[in-house]
Amino acid sequence: MRKIFTGLCIIFALIFVQVIKQAKKYEAKQERKEKYMAGYYDNMSVKSSLRGTELEVKPESKYIPPKDWSKYIISNSFSISVPNTIELRKLDDAYTQMVKDREWYGMKINLNNVVFQQKGLATNQPEAYKTYCRIMIAVDKGNSGDYARSTDYEDLDAETICTFQNLASQSAGGFEVLGKPNVKWIRIEDTYAIKVDYVRTGTEGHRTCVNTYYFFNDDRMAQLTLSYRQSDADKWEDDFENVIRTFKWLD
Numbered sequence: 084m085r086k087i088f089t090g091l092c093i094i095f096a097l098i099f100v101q102v103i104k105q106a107k108k109y110e111a112k113q114e115r116k117e118k119y120m121a122g123y124y125d126n127m128s129v130k131s132s133l134r135g136t137e138l139e140v141k142p143e144s145k146y147i148p149p150k151d152w153s154k155y156i157i158s159n160s161f162s163i164s165v166p167n168t169i170e171l172r173k174l175d176d177a178y179t180q181m182v183k184d185r186e187w188y189g190m191k192i193n194l195n196n197v198v199f200q201q202k203g204l205a206t207n208q209p210e211a212y213k214t215y216c217r218i219m220i221a222v223d224k225g226n227s228g229d230y231a232r233s234t235d236y237e238d239l240d241a242e243t244i245c246t247f248q249n250l251a252s253q254s255a256g257g258f259e260v261l262g263k264p265n266v267k268w269i270r271i272e273d274t275y276a277i278k279v280d281y282v283r284t285g286t287e288g289h290r291t292c293v294n295t296y297y298f299f300n301d302d303r304m305a306q307l308t309l310s311y312r313q314s315d316a317d318k319w320e321d322d323f324e325n326v327i328r329t330f331k332w333l334d
Contacts (some may be wrong), residue, residue: 116272137195144256146328156275156333158222160303165199166322168273169216172205195304215291215313216319218326223304228232230299233332236268236275245280251295254308261290271328274298282313294323302332 116208147155148164155171156162171190199218203211231237244266251264264281285291290313299303309326311319 101145143269143328145331146271146325147324148329153190154329155197157197157220157305158224159191159333160191160222160224160270160300161298161330161332162325163307163331165218165326168202168318168322169199169218170202170205173201182274184324195224196220196263206307214312214315214318215285215289216315216323217308220309221306223306225302225304227302228305229302231275231301233274233298233300235299236270239266239277247277251279251293254295255283255293258285258291262273269296269327271330274330274332276330285312292316292320294327296327296330298330298332305330 107176114291143225146164148166151167152164154164171192197220201211201214201216239273247266248264261282261284264279266277266279269276269278276299278294280292280294280299283291283293291310292313293308293310295306295308298307307327307330308324
C-alpha cells in the first residue's frame with residue numbers, strides 16, 4: 084500500500100490539492116474494519132474491497148488494433164494505439180509537438196501531458212461539435228521504488244478506495260460526480276492498473292462517462308483518463324475500452 088499512497092501524494096500535488104497522509108499502521112486498519120462492521124461505511128465499493136473481492140482480477144488480453152489505428156509512444160515510457168476517429172489536440176500547440184519515426188511505426192511524443200479529442204475539433208469542423216470525447220494522459224517520473232511494479236498489486240483497503248473517489252471528485256473540472264466512483268484493479272496480461280469509473284454532469288445537460296486508469300512502473304506513473312458523452316456511448320465505448328488494452332510499458 085505504501086507505494087500506491089506515495090503515487091497518490093504526487094497525483095494530488097499535480098492538481099493542487101492537499102498531500103495525502105501515509106497509510107496508517109495495522110491498528111488503524113483494524114479500526115477502519117471495525118467501523119465497517121458497525122455500518123460506518125455506506126459505500127458498496129468500499130464494502131466489497133474489505134471482503135477481498137478486489138484481488139479477484141481476471142486478465143484482459145492484449146488488443147490488436149486495426150491497421151487504420153495510430154500507435155503513439157508517450158514520453159518514452161509506454162505505447163498506446165488510438166482509433167482514426169480522434170486526433171491529437173492541435174498539432175501546432177507547444178505541448179503536442181510530434182515527430183514522425185518510422186522505427187516506431189507511429190508518432191513519438193516526448194512531452195508528459197497529451198490530449199486526444201474527437202477528430203475535426205482542431206479545425207472547427209461543425210460535425211465535431213455534435214459529440215464529445217477526450218483521452219488525457221499525464222506521466223509522472225520519480226525515483227526507483229516510488230511506485231509499485233507493473234506486475235504487482237495489493238488489496239485496496241477502504242481508505243485507499245475513498246482517496247481515489249475523492250481524487251475523482253477533485254478532477255471533475257467543476258462538474259458534479261453522480262454517485263460514488265467505482266475503484267478496482269484491472270489486469271492487461273501481466274500489467275496491473277487501478278481503474279476509477281464514474282458518470283458526471285456535463286455541458287448543456289449532457290452526462291459524461293469517465294474512466295481513469297493509473298498504471299505504475301517502479302519509477303513512473305501514467306494516468307490515462309478516457310471520457311465521452313454518455314448519449315454517444317455506442318460511438319466511443321467499445322473503442323475506448325480497446326484503447327486501454329493496447330497499453331504497453333516500453334521497459
